[in-house]
Amino acid sequence: TCCAGSRDATPSSSCASRSVAMRVALCVVVAQAAAPPGTGPFGSVVLPQPVAGADRGINPDGWTKGKLCKATDYGAVPDSGKGCTAALQAAIDACGDRAEGGTVLLQGGSFRSGSLWLRSNLTFRIEADSTLFGADHDSDAPTTYTRRECVMMDAHAGLLNGARCLKKKEPLVGWDDCKEWNKLENVVIEGGGTIDGNGEHWLSQGRDRPMLLDLLWIDGLTIRDLKIRRPGFWTVHPTFCNNVRVTGLDVYTRGKNTDGIDPDSVWNMYIANNTFDNGDDCIAIKSGRDWSGIMVNISTSNILAENNVFKAGHGVSIGSETSGWVTNVTIRDSVLQGTQRAVRIKSCRGRGGGVDGVLYQNLEGSAGEAISLTLDYSKVPPTNATATPVIRNIAIRDLRVKASDSFMDCTGLDDSVITGVSMQNVTVLNEKKQSCDFCKVQASQVTPTPCGTESIWI
Numbered sequence: 001t002c003c004a005g006s007r008d009a010t011p012s013s014s015c016a017s018r019s020v021a022m023r024v025a026l027c028v029v030v031a032q033a034a035a036p037p038g039t040g041p042f043g044s045v046v047l048p049q050p051v052a053g054a055d056r057g058i059n060p061d062g063w064t065k066g067k068l069c070k071a072t073d074y075g076a077v078p079d080s081g082k083g084c085t086a087a088l089q090a091a092i093d094a095c096g097d098r099a100e101g102g103t104v105l106l107q108g109g110s111f112r113s114g115s116l117w118l119r120s121n122l123t124f125r126i127e128a129d130s131t132l133f134g135a136d137h138d139s140d141a142p143t144t145y146t147r148r149e150c151v152m153m154d155a156h157a158g159l160l161n162g163a164r165c166l167k168k169k170e171p172l173v174g175w176d177d178c179k180e181w182n183k184l185e186n187v188v189i190e191g192g193g194t195i196d197g198n199g200e201h202w203l204s205q206g207r208d209r210p211m212l213l214d215l216l217w218i219d220g221l222t223i224r225d226l227k228i229r230r231p232g233f234w235t236v237h238p239t240f241c242n243n244v245r246v247t248g249l250d251v252y253t254r255g256k257n258t259d260g261i262d263p264d265s266v267w268n269m270y271i272a273n274n275t276f277d278n279g280d281d282c283i284a285i286k287s288g289r290d291w292s293g294i295m296v297n298i299s300t301s302n303i304l305a306e307n308n309v310f311k312a313g314h315g316v317s318i319g320s321e322t323s324g325w326v327t328n329v330t331i332r333d334s335v336l337q338g339t340q341r342a343v344r345i346k347s348c349r350g351r352g353g354g355v356d357g358v359l360y361q362n363l364e365g366s367a368g369e370a371i372s373l374t375l376d377y378s379k380v381p382p383t384n385a386t387a388t389p390v391i392r393n394i395a396i397r398d399l400r401v402k403a404s405d406s407f408m409d410c411t412g413l414d415d416s417v418i419t420g421v422s423m424q425n426v427t428v429l430n431e432k433k434q435s436c437d438f439c440k441v442q443a444s445q446v447t448p449t450p451c452g453t454e455s456i457w458i
Contacts, residue, residue, distance in 0.1 A: 038325060039297075054185075063123040069094050071104060074087045083112050084111045084113050096118065144164065158211045160213050162214070165180070192225050237262045261282075262281075263300055269304070271308065274308050276313055278311075310336050314341060321351065328357050348380050371450075394422070397423075411439065421440065
């Protein structure tokens with residue numbers, strides 16, 4: 001049973017493939033009771049929604065405050081086809097970490113760059129006539145310590161990065177080996193331009209490929225008014241962040257694992273007025289994976305997503321990486337234009353943690369499947385209580401969906417029944433196909449009548 005709670009916990013993993021040290025650490029986890037939701041990355045203060053994000057982004061002209069660093073003044077040559085990495089990083093270093101703040105300004109063409117690391121009190125502004133264009137070679141994305149698919153590991157850096165690990169632990173512990181981060185605050189990425197990851201050559205590679213915006217450990221983050229294209233992995237990935245505001249994005253991706261936005265162990269986040277057209281999940285809300293996520297134990301909480309448009313993609317998802325818990329999430333007032341699933345919450349044995357307190361409200365349009373709730377996302381054998389996830393207290397209100405594949409799937413586990421699912425004023429057209437196992441539902445004014453229904457109220 002130790003193996004299913006491992007750092008990977010894929011169906012094919014086996015205890016024989018783990019080191020002795022890993023198995024000892026896992027069995028320490030087994031001895032504990034099921035862990036409660038973890039804390040936030042910068043404390044556990046719940047901010048009123050919609051959150052403000054970075055102070056520099058509260059006013060539209062906030063970027064004009066402080067020092068201005070034009071990329072061309074630091075040697076970047078637009079539309080030259082030459083790499084601008086050193087010049088852009090010099091501009092960031094000159095304008096970042098200043099008490100009065102600073103802005104790096106890209107204007108007048110396309111700027112080709114490798115990985116860049118942002119700084120505090122900084123606006124990174126890409127004007128409408130400009131593109132930040134990812135470089136062609138693997139060497140342009142150096143190895144750094146980060147989180148990939150919700151596991152702490154060494155991997156290729158993103159195009160834009162947040163905090164950097166300054167010092168590793170001695171000895172290494174495996175679940176989070178960083179002893180010291182240069183945590184950031186008050187960061188804005190904006191401008192009306194385009195971020196093009198140029199990431200096709202990464203799509204066939206493994207877990208260590210780069211995210212596009214890999215933004216770790218930022219307190220006060222605003223991302224707005226940009227077109228984002230061609231990532232090699234997840235697109236917008238705020239991790240261990242607080243007070244995050246993402247608005248006005250047009251996120252178009254194709255390819256495996258090219259999610260739109262993946263909040264990962266994030267507190268107090270607002271996602272609004274974006275358009276998602278993606279090769280994988282449009283939004284996927286997460287909190288760490290398996291052994292690494294259980295040990296890090298930083299939750300995701302107080303997320304509001306509203307007034308978004310969801311086109312191609314796997315839908316508006318929570319999970320499957322739920323190890324630090326995901327709580328207090330509202331997804332509402334949005335349009336579905338052929339996304340695969342309207343409501344989707346997923347986890348599996350080995351993940352641990354769970355999902356508690358979610359509202360999906362006023363979603364309308366077309367989808368493949370209207371509702372999908374599962375604790376059996378990957379077919380993993382029974383494991384210990386710490387690594388067995390929970391889904392509970394899920395409210396679905398005012399849902400109007402034309403489904404092309406099925407109405408509902410609600411699959412719990414014999415040792416973790418999905419409970420507290422309430423559905424009210426839900427209409428699903430075209431499809432009546434549904435299945436329920438270890439799932440308890442209360443329903444009112446729902447068409448068709450959902451399986452798993454314990455009670456119907458008026």
